[in-house]
Structure formats: structure tokens, C-alpha cells
Amino acid sequence: MTKLRKIGFLTLTAAACINLAGCALFYEDDDGPTPEQLKAIEKQYRSREKKRAQALSAGPIVIDQQNTLVMNAMIGQVNGNAIYADEVFSPIHDQLSALGKRLSREEFLTEIRGIPPQKPGIIQQNITSIVQNALIYGDAERNLTNNERYVVKMYTQKNREFLVRMHGQGSYALADKTLKEDRGIGIEEVLENERRRFIIQRYVDSKITPLVNVSRGDIERYYRDHPEIFNPKTVRDTRLIGVTTAQAASQVQSLLSKGTSFADIAKSDLNERLRISGGLFQNQVGDAPFTKSLDLLNQKLVELVEGEYTTEPIKIGKVHWFLSIEKLQKHKALSLRDAQIPIDKELRDQQFKKHVQQYNENLFIEGSYDNLEDMTNTLIQIAMNRYAQPE
Numbered sequence: 001m002t003k004l005r006k007i008g009f010l011t012l013t014a015a016a017c018i019n020l021a022g023c024a025l026f027y028e029d030d031d032g033p034t035p036e037q038l039k040a041i042e043k044q045y046r047s048r049e050k051k052r053a054q055a056l057s058a059g060p061i062v063i064d065q066q067n068t069l070v071m072n073a074m075i076g077q078v079n080g081n082a083i084y085a086d087e088v089f090s091p092i093h094d095q096l097s098a099l100g101k102r103l104s105r106e107e108f109l110t111e112i113r114g115i116p117p118q119k120p121g122i123i124q125q126n127i128t129s130i131v132q133n134a135l136i137y138g139d140a141e142r143n144l145t146n147n148e149r150y151v152v153k154m155y156t157q158k159n160r161e162f163l164v165r166m167h168g169q170g171s172y173a174l175a176d177k178t179l180k181e182d183r184g185i186g187i188e189e190v191l192e193n194e195r196r197r198f199i200i201q202r203y204v205d206s207k208i209t210p211l212v213n214v215s216r217g218d219i220e221r222y223y224r225d226h227p228e229i230f231n232p233k234t235v236r237d238t239r240l241i242g243v244t245t246a247q248a249a250s251q252v253q254s255l256l257s258k259g260t261s262f263a264d265i266a267k268s269d270l271n272e273r274l275r276i277s278g279g280l281f282q283n284q285v286g287d288a289p290f291t292k293s294l295d296l297l298n299q300k301l302v303e304l305v306e307g308e309y310t311t312e313p314i315k316i317g318k319v320h321w322f323l324s325i326e327k328l329q330k331h332k333a334l335s336l337r338d339a340q341i342p343i344d345k346e347l348r349d350q351q352f353k354k355h356v357q358q359y360n361e362n363l364f365i366e367g368s369y370d371n372l373e374d375m376t377n378t379l380i381q382i383a384m385n386r387y388a389q390p391e
Contacts (some may be wrong), residue, residue, distance in 0.1 A: 075378045076370035078131050079138040083375070085382055088126045095122065100387035108388045113380060123383060124376045131372065135363040137196050140203030148202070156195050163187055208359060212351045219343045223336050230334045233286040237327035238301070239309075240281070241266045242273030242319045249313040249320035262309050262324040273319070280326070297323055 073085040089096065100108055114121030120128070144152070164187070168175025176187045183190065223230055239262060243249050248270060255265050265271065266279035273279065281289070288298040296314050300323055304310070309324035 073382065075127075075382075076375040078134040078367070078369040080368065081134065083127070083130060083134075083370075085379060087130055088123065088379055089383070092122055092126060096383060096387045100389065103389075105384070105389045105391060109380070109384060112383055121380075123379045124372070127375050127379060128372060131367075131369050132360060132363070133196075133200070135367040135369065136200050136204070136360075138367075139363060140199045143203065144199070152195060152199060155198055156191055159191055159194055160187070163190065204356065204359075208352060208355045211355050212348050214344050214347045214351070218347055219340050220336065222343050222347060223339055230336075230339050232331040232333075234331075235329040236284045236289070236301070236325060237280065237282045238284055238289070239263060239266050239324040239326050240273060240279040240297075241271045241322040241324075242279070243270065243313075244272055244318055244320070246320065248272075249322075252313070252320075252322055253311060256309070256311060256322075262322070263326075265322075266324075293317075294321075297321060301325070 074082045075085050075088070076083045096112070099111055103111060112121045112123050114124060116124060163179070164170060164172050164175045166175075167178040167182075167187075172187065179190055180186050185193075227233075241252055241262070243252060251270060252265055255270075256262065263278055263280075267275065269275070271279055287302050288295070289301070290297045294316060296316055300310060300314060304323070304325045306325050306328040310322050313320035313322060315321075
């Protein structure tokens with residue numbers, strides 16, 4: 001179903017009246033069509049355009065010398081402005097062509113359709129992005145003040161002068177020709193894209209940035225809640241040898257004194273604990289990785305650096321233990337004072353993204369655009385006819 005606000009409805013109707021055969025002209029002293037007539041005009045207009053899109057989808061694909069997809073099928077509208085299939089397919093034409101050649105027809109359909117809503121396909125992603133950008137731009141442009149419109153006008157004028165100077169050596173025609181060769185679009189299209197980007201950026205910043213507020217308490221709380229970032233614990237790889245007799249402990253000491261590696265002894269029959277793994281414990285976090293019953297090992301652990309091991313046995317109960325530090329990663333702690341700037345930035349970014357997401361969701365709820373699922377299905381039908389393997 002089409003979701004329309006009043007302004008979008010009137011814009012669409014004006015376009016429909018220009019294009020529909022037999023539609024009466026409205027003069028200044030005419031009251032215009034009734035709401036029922038407007039709805040009938042809109043319904044007829046959309047029906048005709050949908051049939052036209054379906055008819056064009058069955059035709060052969062046309063590509064110009066720049067390998068640009070040419071397709072004039074209207075698949076929907078946003079803010080009363082038409083969305084054509086080429087807007088969606090042009091950026092992904094090469095990707096769809098490659099998929100169509102490589103995959104079977106069924107596999108191609110699965111790939112481009114995706115698994116909505118968890119994993120939308122490439123076509124749905126593209127049309128959603130187009131609609132979203134159009135909604136944001138429409139909202140931004142409607143809310144421009146006269147002063148802001150002047151700023152945009154001057155910004156565009158300066159950009160035009162820059163492009164002519166950089167790409168045309170002062171010649172507008174040469175700059176236009178150069179840009180078409182380099183980017184596939186002329187100078188006015190480049191300027192319009194930049195104008196839209198500028199308007200959207202200024203509007204989003206002015207609308208959302210004031211909503212972002214990070215207090216000192218927020219920073220302190222984030223610092224306390226994320227010790228793994230600002231005061232990360234030491235990470236070690238340790239190796240243990242455990243024997244149950246004093247005689248075996250003496251043998252271990254003797255082998256170590258003769259230069260036998262700790263790892264070789266840990267893997268030998270002499271080791272009575274965790275021999276299969278060579279007594280190795282990897283990625284032990286903190287200064288007390290062993291259980292309370294082995295707390296003497298924890299106490300010795302912090303005294304050793306990487307590559308060191310105990311030469312005297314550590315007796316706990318009936319077991320004589322030897323401990324080696326195979327690897328040690330000690331990270332420098334960051335004080336709250338040093339961390340407050342990156343924390344402030346992180347929290348502001350998080351809030352900004354949250355507000356942007358909410359803003360986008362509201363636009364989709366309140367905006368004027370055709371049903372996304374219907375547009376996606378029409379585009380998938382066109383893609384199947386044009387890119388997929390023949391049936």
C-alpha cells in the first residue's frame with residue numbers, strides 16, 4: 001500500500017494530471033478535483049506505471065558504450081518523485097551480471113532475495129537506501145531557512161567554479177566533458193549530488209547533534225564499567241609440571257639444571273599432571289588464574305617474567321609443582337584523565353548513531369513512499385528476467 005502525506009499526495013497528483021490522457025486542465029478559478037477524483041487519478045496513474053514497469057522488465061537489457069544500464073521502468077515513488085529501476089540496478093549491474101553467469105536460476109534468486117528481514121538481499125538493501133536518502137533529503141530541504149538556502153546556493157556556486165578550474169582549465173564545456181569521461185556524469189550532476197550531500201549533512205548535524213549530551217558522570221561510569229579496555233588484566237601462557245614424590249621432584253630439578261627445556265620435561269613421563277597437553281595453560285587472564293587450592297602457584301606467578309620458571313618445587317598437598325611462564329602480555333593501564341577524551345568521543349558517537357537510527361525509523365513511519373516490499377518484488381522480477389540464467 002502507498003503511504004502518502006498530504007504534500008506528497010498533491011505533488012504526485014500534479015504529475016499525474018500532466019501525464020494522464022484525458023485529464024482536464026485546472027485553471028486558477030477552478031476549485032480542482034474532489035478528494036475522490038484525486039484518489040481515482042492516483043490509482044489510475046500507479047496502475048499504468050506498474051504495468052509499464054512489468055512490460056519493460058521483459059525486454060532486452062540495453063547498455064551504452066560506458067556500460068551504463070539504461071532502463072526507464074518506474075518501480076515506485078518517494079515524496080512524490082519517481083524511482084526508476086536504473087537508479088537501483090546501475091550501481092550493482094556488474095555484480096548482478098557476474099552472479100547471473102555463475103549461479104543457476106534458483107541460486108541467483110536466493111542470492112538476490114536474501115533472507116528478509118534478518119539478511120536482506122542486495123536489491124532490497126539498495127532500494128531501502130535510496131528511499132531512506134530521499135526521505136532525509138526531502139525532510140532536510142523542506143526545513144531549510146532562507147539564510148540556509150543562500151548558503152547552499154553560494155556553496156554550489158563555489159563548487160562549480162572549483163570544478164571548472166580543476167577539470168576544465170576555466171572552460172565549463174571542457175570540465176563537463178572531462179567529468180563525464182572520468183566519472184560518467186556531467187558537471188551539473190556532480191554539483192547536484194554534492195548539493196544534496198551538503199544539505200543532508202548540515203540538516204542531520206543541526207537536528208541530531210544538539211540531542212547528544214555526555215556528562216562527566218557518563219564518562220566516569222563508562223570508565224568503571226570497562227576495565228578490560230582501560231585497565232586490562234595481564235594475560236599469560238603458563239606450563240606446569242606436577243610430581244607426587246620428592247625423588248621425582250629432584251629428578252626434575254636435575255634435568256632443569258642440565259639445560260633440558262621445561263616444555264620437554266612437562267611432556268615426558270616424569271610429569272604426572274596434564275602430560276598430554278604438556279602442562280600448558282593458554283591465555284590465562286589476571287594474576288590469580290589458578291583455583292584457591294593452588295593459591296601458592298598464583299603467588300609465585302606474579303614474581304616470574306616471560307621465559308622464567310621455578311627451580312624449586314612448590315609443594316601443595318601431596319604434589320610437588322614446577323611453574324613456567326611461557327608468554328606474558330601486560331598492557332599499560334590508562335588513567336581516567338587520559339581516557340576521558342576517547343571515552344567522550346565514543347559516547348557521543350554512540351548517542352549520535354542511536355538518534356540517527358531513531359530519526360530514520362521515524363522517517364520511514366511518517367514518510368511518503370511506496371511499499372518497499374512491492375518495489376523490491378518488482379525489481380527482483382526485472383533482475384530475474386535480465387540477469388538470471390534462462391528457464
